[in-house]
Amino acid sequence: MKGKNQAPVLEIRDLSVSVGTDEGEARILDNAGLALMPGSIHGVVGESGCGKSTLIRAILGILPKRGRATAGSIMLGERNLLDLPADALQQDVRGRAIGFIPQDPFQALNPVFRVGTQLLENIRTPGDRKATRDAKKTHVISLLKAVQLPDAEHALDRYPHQFSGGQRQRLLIAAALAAAPGIILADEPTTALDVTTQLQILKLLRGLAIERGLSMLFVTHDFGVVAQLCDTVTVMYAGQTVESGPVAQVLKAPFHPYTQMLLACHPERAEELAGIPGAVPSPLRPPMGCRFNPRCPHARPACSAGQPPRVTPNPGHAVRCVLHLDEAAA
């Protein structure tokens, strides 16, 4: 962990995103917030449908057609990404300031183009029009070596289907690094891979982050992955960010009832197979206040009065839950 007085490289503040559906407006993100500190790996954990993907799309400025940010800001350094015009997002942010690693390496590469064509598309260093194709190729091949792809010299002339899943994920990691971004956004990059490959990819990401001083936002549904890889973590539930802090603290002593129950569900920790009673609410008709309150064993009237403010019972470890309001005040 770096010093706490550093400014975050990427900070999401009270972000709300709505998507128009045929049944009305769905508020997919509700006052979500997180901070990515320089040189750190920050996990974002939650179940499917909790808004993780929307969060990524919002950062990259590629929300679905009927989706829009209704409140909040996404600060990349001094710039609010929500205020940037579309072409600035494409030219300066996506693939440039922020590299992206997708979830499913089997589907992410275009099957009818050579790998080289696609990887060279990601290189957009300043003045790159003058850079010759050979120079670009040399650069990409050096990246392929950095991600430990076997036979990197010949990889560019091959097609995606000629690589295994783990190799394709390495190609995509190299693609994310191509324009030397300071921030990497990884969307469950190991979910589609088998377990042994997962471990190799996680090690590789960790190594690259340290070696290149990258800040990484790592989205996953798996606390095990968070424990192996991340420095800090934010827990999301139904579009709200409920808890965040250093991984060790959040895993050992979670504050929010949702985090506690979610951790209890993890197969390696659970004493018996348990679940959380109830179901994730529809973003069309979410519960008032804290969206977890209908399923929460500790729910009280205050929970549905409004979303609890963010409190920090331990330094660096924050939670949005009425149970902890008193502790923080004390």
Place this chain on the structure above:
Amino acid sequence: MTRFVLRRLLLALPALFGLLVLTFIMLRVLPHDPSAALAGENATPEQIAAVRKAYGFDEPIWKQFVIYVGQVARADLGNSIISNRPVASDIAWRLPATIELTFASLLFAALVGIPLGTMAAVWHNSPFDHAMRIVTVGGLAIASFWFAIILQIVFSMDLGWLPLRSRYPEGMPPPTAITGLYLVDSLITLRFDQFAAAFKHIVMPAFTLSLGGLASIARFTRAGVLETMQKDFVHYAEAAGYARKRIIWVYVLRNSVVAATTQIGLLFGALISSAVAVEAIFDWPGVGSYAVSAILTSDYKAVLAVTLVVGLIYAVVNIIVDVVHAMLDPRVAENL
């Protein structure tokens, strides 16, 4: 890739043989006696019988077919029973005109249809898309002979911009024969006056002939682009910061065209059959207008020969299309 092409060629052989059998039998079961036609209007039954014997019509059908196949194998398509000229040389002389017309139509249909279809998909459900739908449905529905006549009335008779019929001005020396395609030959020999003359003649027939194909290609492309835009690799390309224009016109379009190429091959069959009517209207000296006069005069050798040649062209075009398909999508060749 070589193996792929060879296998594809082998697969075409049984189809061609089937075509030969089918058309031969169909012509023979038609209630019309070619011997009677040959012998003339006032022939006696004895004269007709003599003709029948002379031409081998009294042999069993299977024997006639075997003889015919043997001849075809030697590229001898027989003599026309009307003009008594070799059918093969008649067709060989007319084939370049038909190839020029159909390929010009297909090229125009693809060059206009693919961008139109792509734009309709990118702006789907917009006024542009709706207008496109109306125009393409119209393009498929309009009878080409009617449309051809309208074009002739407007551009030849009223405005006088384009020649009414035929392939080339009478009295002007045609381009040096290299490929037999006037547009290509005149360009090769750098005779731009000849190119302009040939171009003026081909505009209306090629445009008429392209309508149906253009509409189909635009619709295939639209459907293909819409489907491809939902793919993960397009979302990835967006998230990775590829320029939007490149995503659509390079990455999405290539995938969509891969799917549309097979359709273009099938389309070629419809194109050739429409060419028969279009050639007749514009007096285009191709295989289509030859087929029309052969059918009208019951010149069965000529009809069989035209069918065979058109079938052959169709097979070749589809082999080319499959090879192009395999070149565009590397997975195709590996899976065969």
